Amino acid sequence: MIDPAFYVIQFLNGLASASNLFLIACGLTIIFGVTRIVNFAHGSFYMLGAYFAFTLTATIMPALGDALGFWLAIPVAAVGVGLFAVLMELLLLRRIYRSHELFQLLATFGVVLIVQDLVPAIWGPEELFGPRAPGFTSFVVILGFRFPEYQLVLIAAGPLVLGGLWLLFNRTRWGTLVRAATQDREMVGALGVNQSVLFTGVLFLGGALAGLAGALQMPVEPANPFMDINIIAEAFVVTVIGGMGNVLGAFLAALIIAQLQAFGILVFPEITLVLPFLVMALVLVVRPWGLLGTPEPMTGHGFAGDRPLKPLGRRAQLGLAALVAVLLLLPLGLGDYTEKLVLEVFVFALFAFSLNFIMGAGGMVSFGHAAYFGLGAYGAALAVKHLDFAMEPALLAAPLAAGAGALLFGWFVVRLSGVYLAMLTLAFAQIAWSTAFQWVELTGGDNGMIGIWPSAWASDVTVYYYLSLILCGAAIAFLWRASYAPFGYTLRAGRDSPLRCDAIGINLKRHQWLGFALAGTCAGLAGGVFVFSKGNVDPGALSIPTSVDALVMVLLGGIQTLTGPLLGAAAFHLLEAYILPLTDYWRAIVGLIIVVLVIAFPQGLAGFLRERLAGEESR
Amino acid sequence: MLRRTFVIAGTALLAAAAAFQPATVKQAAAQEPVKVGELFSYARIAAFADPYRNGWQLAIGEINEAGGVMGGRQIEVISRDDGGTTADAVRVAEELVTGEGVSFLFGTFFSNIGLAVGDYAKQKKILFIAAEPLTDALTMAQGNRYTFRMRPNTYMQTKMLVEAGKNAGAKRWAIVAPNYEYGQSAAENFKKLLAEMDPEAEVVVEQYPALGKIDAGATVQAMLAANPDGVFNATFAGDQAKLVREGTLRGLFDGERPVLSLLTGEPEYLAPMGAEAPEGWIVTGYPWEQIESEQHTRFVEAYQAKYDDFPRLASLLGYALGYTVKTLLDTAGTTDTETLVDTLKGLKVETPIGPIAFRAIDNQSTMGAYVGTLAVEDGQGKMVDWYYADGADYAHSEAEVEAARPAE
Amino acid sequence: MTVLDVSGLRKAFGGLTAVDEVSFGVEAGQLFAIIGPNGAGKTTCFNMVGGQLRPDRGSVRLAGRDITGEAPRRIWRLGVGRTFQVAATFGSMTVAENVQMAFLSHHGRLRALLPSARRLYREQALAVLERVGMAGQAERQCGLLAYGDIKRVELAIALAHQPKLLLMDEPTAGMAPRERIELMALTAGIVRESGISVLFTEHDMDVVFAHADRLLVLDRGRQVATGTPAEVRDDAEVQRIYLGGAGAEAAARQIEARAGEQLPGERAEGEAR
C-alpha cells in the first residue's frame, strides 16, 4: 500500500515540470499568436538561455557573491536570449514577412541548424554543470518526504510568469496591442501600429521567456547541445493543446502533460515517449482548436502568389524530355555511388512531391509526412522479415501499408485546419514513430530491421536505379496528372474556398481525406523503394527530422509550383550529401545555405526560375 | 601584442581551413597507401567523437611514421561523418567503398547505425569493425561474418556490474534506463543475470525515461515509492546528472543503497560532473589517470603531448582501433576481404590496456572494462578499488552464441 | 407553386438572438427581397436557408421537402445556388475553371484522376459566363479581377447547375452604383427568362424596389413587415424604424417607375390581392 502522501509529492513533482514546460511554451505561443510564425528556433532559444546563464554565473558569481551573482545571471541570460531573438527578427524574419508563412518556419529551421553547431563550437561538446541556486541547494521535508527546495522555486516560477504576463497584457498599452494583434491581425494595421516594431518586441518577449526557462534549468540539468531538440517538440505540443496564441491555455496544457507524465510512469513506465503526442492527438480530435484556442475563420489557405495551373509549355515539355533522357543515360557515365545518390533523389522527389500534393494543392500543411514514408518502409520491411515476401510483393505492400495508415490518420486530420491540422499530422507521425520504436518484437525497436535487399535480378545498382526511376517516375507522373485532373482541382478548390466548395455540392472533407490517402500511398512507395536501396529501416524513417526534410524540400523548391518539390528534393539532398564529408560543421553550413536561399528566393527555387523565364519571354 | 593577434588570427585561419578540408589523412608514401574507410557521428555526438578521432589519428600517425604496414605501405584513413542516421550512414559507407575504394571500414557510434553498416558490409562482402555500438545484436542475433566489434557489449558490461554488486546485499532492485534499445537491453540483461546470480533478488520497479527528457523528480519519486534497496542505472550524460541531483536530495542515493551504474566511470561522463560525481556508485569506466602499465603510460603521454588534453575512453578505443588496423594488415599481408576476415577472426592485438583478441565464434573483441567504485577527490570524481574485467570472461558463452547467431 | 417555405425560423448566438420567428414563402419565378439595417439578421437567414447554419428552431422547406439543417452541399443538389456577401470564389483558378468546378461537381466527376480538368465542361461554362457578361475574361485569374467582376463570376457559378432557387446575399455590395443597377437588371432578366426564384438582399433601395416582387423587412432579428413593395413602403412601422425619409422617396420613385411595366410576377401578385 503506497503512502497517500506520496501522491501529493508526485503532484508537486508534476507542478515543477509543468512550470518548466509552461515557461518554454508561453513564449512560443505569444510569438505564434502575433506573428503566425511557427518558430522552430524556440528550442535553440531555450538552449542558449542555459548556456548564457552558465557563462554569466561563471563570471559574475565570483565578482558579486554567490546569491546576487546567481540571481542576477538568470534574468540577464533571459534578456540576452531576447536580444538574440531580436537579431533573428531583424536580420532574417523581417526580410520575408511578405512571403508565405511557412517560409518563416523554414528560416527558423535554418537557425536551428546553425545554433546546433555554434553551441559546441563555442562552449565545447561536453555537458557543462552550472552552480546550484544559492539558498536553494537542500531539501525540505513535506509530509515525511524529502523535496528539493529548488523544485519549489520552479513551482512558483510558472504562476509568477503567468501573472506577470497577465499584467503586461491587461495593464499596459503595449500588452493590449499584443492581445489585439493575436485576436485580429488586420486590426493592428488599422490601429496605426507599426507592425515591425510590434513583431520585434514580441520576439524579444518570447525569446526572453524561453531564455529564462533555459537559465532556470541550470541548477537541475547541465547545459548540453541536445537541449534544443529534446524540448522543441514538447513545447509545440503544449502550445497546441492549449490553443495557439493562448497563454493561459499553454499553462493548462503544461499542467495536464506534466501531471499525466508524473502519474503515468507509475503505471506504464514506457509511456514516456508517446504520452505528450497521444494527449495532443486526443485533444485535437475532440477540440480542433486546442483547449482555449479560438476557431480560425473559415477562410481558405490559398497563397498570395498562387496562379492558375497552366499546362506545360513547349519549352518545358522539351526540357522534361531532355531531363528524362539524361536520367535514362546517366548510369552510363556514373559510378555506383553517384547512381545511388541520384536514385535517392528520385525517392525524395516522390516523397516531397506527394507532400506538396496535399500541401501546395490541398492547403493541408503536414508536419508528419514521414509517417507515410516510414509506414511504407516498414510495410516493405515487415513483409520481407515476417511474411517472407520477395522484393516485388513487398514493394506493393509499402504503398498499401502507408495508404491504410493515411486513410486512418487522415480521417481525423482533415477535420482540422491550418496549424492545428499540421500538428495533428505530427502527433500521428510521433505515435507511429513510438510504436515502431517500442514494439521491439515486431519492428526491432530503434535498432530497426536489417537485411532488406532487392531480389537477385535487381541487386545490381544500375538495375535498381532504373527500377526506382520507373516506380518513382510513374508515381510522380500520376500525381502530376492528378493535379491537372478534376481531383487535383477539387483539392485546390478546397484550399481556395471551403465555403464555395460546400455551396457547389463538393464534399470537401471526403476529397481531402482521399487526397491525403493518395499522397500517403505515394510517400509509402517512396519509403518502400528507399528501404531496398538501403537494406535497412529504423524509426528514423518515421521521425520528425524526416518530416522536416520533406517540408524543407518543398519549401526550398517552391510550394506554388509542381516542379518546385522536385527541384527542392534534388537540391537539398545533393547539398547534404556533398557537404557532409567536407566538415564537422555540415549542419551549420546547410542551415546557412537555407537561410541565404530563403532570403534570396522567397518564392522557392522553382518560383524564382519561373519568374526569370517569364521575364525573358516577355522581353 | 601585434604578434599575438597575428598568431591567434593565423591559428583561427588554420583551424578554419582544417575544418573545411575533406577529413582525409594523407601521408606521402613511396608505395600506394592502403586506404581504410572510417565513419562516425562526428557532428551529432562531438563529446565522444572528438577524443575518438584523436585516438585513431594518434595511432595511425605513429604507425605511418614507423614505416607503415605490409612492408612499408602507409595507411590512409578516409574519414567521414555518418550523418547520425542509418540512411546517411549507409550512403556514406557506400561512398567510401565504391567511390573511394577503401579496403575495409571501421567506426560508428550508434547501435542502429552499426547494425545498418554491418548489414551493408555483409551485403557488399566488405569488412567492418564497429567501434562503439553496444547492442548485443551486432554480434549475436544480427551478427554476420563481415562485422566485428571492439567495445564490450551491453551484456558484458552489465554482467561485470552484476557480479561486482553481488555482495552488496540488495534484494529489491530498482532499474532506471533510457527508453531505447541500449537501456532496454541493459535492463533485460540485468534482470536475466540477476536471476542467475542471486535467485532471491527481485526487480521491484522499472523506470524508462525518454532519452534526454528525463523528468527526474517524478522518476526518482516513482522509484522511492517501491522502496528498493538497490538501484541499477543505465542513464548517462544529462539524464544521469539530473537523476543524481534529484536522487541525492530526495534520499534515493543516500549512500546506503548500492547503485550499479553503466558507463558512469568513463571520463566522458565523469569529468564534466566534477565534484558532483556520485560517491559510492559501482560503475564501469576507465580510470585513465591511475593505470600504470608501461604501454598505457606511453599512450597517455603521447596523447597529452599531441592534444594537450587527457584521454577519454573513446580515445583509447580509437587508438586501439588504429593498432587493430595495423596488426590486421600486417598479419593478412593483403587487402582481400575474405583473407582479412579470416585473419581478424582470432587475431590478437596489443593495446595500451593489454592484449585483446577478436573471438572467432562471434567477432566480438575481448576488450574489457574497468569496474570500480566512485569517490570524489579534489573536486573531481575518480574510480577507486577498481580492477580490469577482461572481456573474455564476460562475453556470451559458446552455447549462447550458437543459439542466437545466424550461421555464416 | 411555393418554392421556398420558411416558418418560425430562429437563431441565437450566445445571448444575441440574430433571427427570431421569421416566416415567409417564395413563389416560383419570384424575386423576393429581405431588407433591414446592418446586423438585422439577413445573412443569418440566408445561411439557415442555404445550410451554412443550423436553425435553433423553425423549418425550411424547398418545394415541399423539409431541408432544415441539411448540409449546404445537399441543399445545392436539390437546386439551390447561392452567392455570398463577401464573394467566395476560387482565387487561384481562371474564371472559366471556377464555373467548370460547378459543372464537375454537378456531373459527379470530381474524383476523376486522369482527364484534364481544363477541358471538361468548358463549352457549358463559357455559355454561362456569356450570360453574365464574363466570357471575355474567361481566361483571367479570378483572384485578380475587379470585385464587381468577381461577383459576376459567383453568379455564374451559382447558375451553373440550373437551380430552382438562387440565394443572393448583397449581390451588388462593393460595386459602383451603375454596376449595381446593371447586375440586378441582368439577374432579373435571367430569372424572368428561366423562371427560377430568387431570394436576395440589398442595401440599395433603388435596386430593391426596382426588382423585388415581395419584401420582408427585418430589424434586430424581428420580422417587421412582409408584403409587396407598395405595402411595405406604406407600413408605418417600417417607415419609422427603417426606411426613413430617403428610403421612402426611393421606394416611391421605383414603384411608380415600375407601374407601367406590367411584369408577370407583379401581375400575379396583383390578382391575388
Ligand SMILES: Nc1ncnc2c1ncn2[C@@H]1O[C@H](COP(=O)(O)OP(=O)(O)OP(=O)(O)O)[C@@H](O)[C@H]1O
Ligand atoms: N457566427 C456568429 N457568431 C456570433 N454572432 C453572429 C454570428 N453571425 C452573425 N452574428 C450576429 O448576428 C447579428 C445578425 O448578423 P447578420 O450577419 O445576419 O446581419 P445582416 O443583416 O446580414 O447584416 P449586414 O447588413 O451587416 O450584412 C449581428 O448582430 C451579428 O453580429
Ligand SMILES: [Mg+2]
Ligand atoms: Mg449580411
